[in-house]
Amino acid sequence: MFPELNNLLNTTPDRAEQGKLTLLCDAKTDGSFLVHHFLSFYLKANCKVCFVALIQSFSHYNIVGQKLVNIVELRGAVPSTWVTQGVSLTAARECGQLVFLEGLKSSVDVFFRAQAAPHPLQFLREADAGNLQPLYEFVREALKPVGDGQAAWRCPVLLVDDLSVLLSLGLGAVAVLDFVHYCRVAVCWERKGNIVALVHDSGDAEDEENDILLNGLSHQSHLILRAEGLATGFCRDVHGQLRVLWRTPSQPAAQRDRSLTYQYKIQDKSVSFFAKGMSPAVL
Amino acid sequence: MAAVATCGTGAGSTGSIAAAASKNNVTSFQRKGPRASGTDSGCSRLVSIAGTRPSVRNGQLLVSTGLPALDQLLGGGLAVGTVLLIEEDKYNIYSSLVFKYFLAEGIINGHTLLVASAKEDPADILQELPAPLLDDNCKKDFDEDVCNDKTPDSNIKMKIAWRYQLLPKMESGPVSSSRFGHYYDASKRMPQELIEASKWHGFFFPEKLSSTLNIESCSLTHGYRKLLQFIQNVIYEEGFDGSSPQKKQKNILRIGIQSLGSPLWGDDICCTENCDNSHSLTKFLYVLRGLLRTSLSACIITMPTHLIQNKAVIARVTNLSDTVVGLESFIGSERETNPLYKDYHGLIHIRQIPRLNNLIYDVSDVKDLAFKLKRKLFTIERLHLPPDLSDTVSRSSKQDLAESSKLLGPGCGMMAGGKKHLDF
Numbered sequence: 001m002f003p004e005l006n007n008l009l010n011t012t013p014d015r016a017e018q019g020k021l022t023l024l025c026d027a028k029t030d031g032s033f034l035v036h037h038f039l040s041f042y043l044k045a046n047c048k049v050c051f052v053a054l055i056q057s058f059s060h061y062n063i064v065g066q067k068l069v070n071i072v073e074l075r076g077a078v079p080s081t082w083v084t085q086g087v088s089l090t091a092a093r094e095c096g097q098l099v100f101l102e103g104l105k106s107s108v109d110v111f112f113r114a115q116a117a118p119h120p121l122q123f124l125r126e127a128d129a130g131n132l133q134p135l136y137e138f139v140r141e142a143l144k145p146v147g148d149g150q151a152a153w154r155c156p157v158l159l160v161d162d163l164s165v166l167l168s169l170g171l172g173a174v175a176v177l178d179f180v181h182y183c184r185v186a187v188c189w190e191r192k193g194n195i196v197a198l199v200h201d202s203g204d205a206e207d208e209e210n211d212i213l214l215n216g217l218s219h220q221s222h223l224i225l226r227a228e229g230l231a232t233g234f235c236r237d238v239h240g241q242l243r244v245l246w247r248t249p250s251q252p253a254a255q256r257d258r259s260l261t262y263q264y265k266i267q268d269k270s271v272s273f274f275a276k277g278m279s280p281a282v283l
Numbered sequence: 284m285a286a287v288a289t290c291g292t293g294a295g296s297t298g299s300i301a302a303a304a305s306k307n308n309v310t311s312f313q314r315k316g317p318r319a320s321g322t323d324s325g326c327s328r329l330v331s332i333a334g335t336r337p338s339v340r341n342g343q344l345l346v347s348t349g350l351p352a353l354d355q356l357l358g359g360g361l362a363v364g365t366v367l368l369i370e371e372d373k374y375n376i377y378s379s380l381v382f383k384y385f386l387a388e389g390i391i392n393g394h395t396l397l398v399a400s401a402k403e404d405p406a407d408i409l410q411e412l413p414a415p416l417l418d419d420n421c422k423k424d425f426d427e428d429v430c431n432d433k434t435p436d437s438n439i440k441m442k443i444a445w446r447y448q449l450l451p452k453m454e455s456g457p458v459s460s461s462r463f464g465h466y467y468d469a470s471k472r473m474p475q476e477l478i479e480a481s482k483w484h485g486f487f488f489p490e491k492l493s494s495t496l497n498i499e500s501c502s503l504t505h506g507y508r509k510l511l512q513f514i515q516n517v518i519y520e521e522g523f524d525g526s527s528p529q530k531k532q533k534n535i536l537r538i539g540i541q542s543l544g545s546p547l548w549g550d551d552i553c554c555t556e557n558c559d560n561s562h563s564l565t566k567f568l569y570v571l572r573g574l575l576r577t578s579l580s581a582c583i584i585t586m587p588t589h590l591i592q593n594k595a596v597i598a599r600v601t602n603l604s605d606t607v608v609g610l611e612s613f614i615g616s617e618r619e620t621n622p623l624y625k626d627y628h629g630l631i632h633i634r635q636i637p638r639l640n641n642l643i644y645d646v647s648d649v650k651d652l653a654f655k656l657k658r659k660l661f662t663i664e665r666l667h668l669p670p671d672l673s674d675t676v677s678r679s680s681k682q683d684l685a686e687s688s689k690l691l692g693p694g695c696g697m698m699a700g701g702k703k704h705l706d707f
Binding site for chain 2: 030032033036057059060063064067103104105106107108111112124126127128164165167168169170200202204205206207208209210234236266267268269270271
């Protein structure tokens with residue numbers, strides 16, 4: 001996770017909110033750094049995470065997660081020591097904190113071999129537009145509370161990277177919106193957990209299905225993080241602009257939504273955020 | 284399929300931090316092999332596959348694309364397990380050449396090839412590969428090639444524009460004795476014995492039309508289903524995914540698919556705007572990428588994107604590929620006779636470079652790149668606008684120059700785009 005982004009969003013892993021749908025959106029740039037942030041954020045916050053990773057492989061997230069530098073105080077050590085550590089996805093997966101669905105690897109299994117049990121990516125084998133019910137069942141199964149009373153994970157979190165690729169795989173926007181709706185009921189409302197999903201904004205590419213999906217999700221989400229490329233083009237020191245929008249979907253629009261804009265630069269191990277025009281390169 | 288490992292103890296917060304800190308003293312420097320899933324052991328052996336090298340940034344295993352100039356722009360080479368998508372130029376002249384360079388590089392390095400085409404027989408494609416320039420006799424020829432172009436006083440230090448001397452030069456000559464990227468002579472053919480010594484599999488779609496399938500019908504077109512099945516068979520049988528025992532030396536599979544998406548594959552995505560099975564191509568790319576990520580292979584695909592009428596599909600295809608390079612040749616366009624572009628054959632656009640195992644990626648600062656095909660060299664250079672030196676240039680041609688310069692990419696700050704030529 002990026003400490004500067006935590007400051008901007010005014011959260012820490014200890015005080016993570018519950019029952020929220022966060023929408024990550026990128027337009028003309030790559031917003032995957034936000035996915036890495038939220039993945040390590042919720043793993044640090046001791047939440048049980050179900051990560052539906054449809055775009056990259058497990059080792060990609062693992063290697064980046066280990067690079068993200070977090071300075072934490074090693075409690076219980078005298079004198080108090082500060083260590084830097086990333087988050088290890090392998091360790092999290094082994095101890096049951098992380099349930100990882102690797103889309104690329106499983107798609108090969110689903111596509112070439114007929115599966116006995118319904119597979120979460122069953123829609124890849126179907127000729128006409130399917131639905132995401134097997135995937136929803138998988139998510140619900142993964143995040144259901146462990147009944148033996150020992151596991152003390154804080155709240156379940158569903159992380160999806162990303163939803164736009166589901167449209168490319170033959171599903172309609174309505175099917176994906178249904179899936180998100182079902183997951184919201186199961187995760188956010190029943191179990192007081194969070195959902196974080198990434199959607200690409202196609203901009204002027206006139207992708208109607210994607211626009212329907214994006215608009216539908218924007219109306220349901222509590223927090224929208226939108227990474228955009230700079231309007232002036234490529235810049236080596238400022239990689240893009242992040243717009244943060246806090247929303248309250250259930251209340252009428254009388255209360256004004258709060259919005260902030262920052263610019264960012266992605267570095268090897270973290271991302272630095274600064275106010276518009278205040279890049280360290282120009283100051 | 285993600286298996287939920289049931290671990291009984293959910294550790295308390297402080298305990299887990301201490302435990303994690305002691306376990307996680309993994310530094311960010313890792314000598315990493317490719318991301319094939321089953322090959323955890325023998326990591327150091329993987330690095331020594333012929334024709335590959337680890338990336339300097341994150342240890343990712345790279346193969347050469349056959350064009351050292353393009354390798355440099357892509358951050359050292361093409362990562363194993365990824366897809367390189369070439370958006371074809373209008374008459375498919377230079378993109379097929381880039382395709383052939385990729386395959387020729389595979390033959391020189393001893394990689395296994397898989398060539399798929401719906402237009403030409405793969406055996407014919409392999410006959411037309413360019414001949415490699417091997418080190419000993421190539422340097423002599425290359426030097427005289429270069430000397431013909433360079434002006435005699437080019438190695439004198441610049442006196443007026445001395446700041447430009449400090450700009451990094453693009454790689455334009457063969458790196459001495461590097462075994463990673465090779466140069467090819469486009470006018471000669473690859474020697475027959477090299478082709479016969481290499482191992483290759485061909486997929487010629489018209490031949491495979493009648494044979495049966497064992498995948499039940501999904502929304503892929505017939506051609507894509509067969510091709511995926513063929514690729515998966517080759518990967519599985521030859522052990523590129525680590526399934527067969529490791530008694531023989533590991534090798535890379537180079538897959539080349541020509542003109543994917545064209546009507547010859549049975550796909551109507553280039554014909555109409557609202558096609559019936561518009562998800563066929565994107566699904567194919569997704570499953571192909573899944574196959575590549577779990578095996579030691581790299582793939583080049585050329586696609587006639589200038590024929591695809593639905594812009595949304597192009598955006599989706601770009602998102603589903605790892606590296607996307609677009610070629611735009613000047614042949615047949617009005618730029619062919621434009622004095623601005625007289626030194627070059629076309630423009631090359633690096634549309635997307637993947638971020639693999641990393642938050643950042645190697646992006647070159649130069650956004651306006653042009654390529655030039657000489658007999659023995661395919662160079663990619665920063666697009667230079669020639670200086671406007673002549674006094675007798677008429678007003679109308681100056682207008683044309685100003686107009687043409689507006690069409691350059693947004694990263695070019697060299698000439699202000701404007702309609703009127705300001706005459707001081």
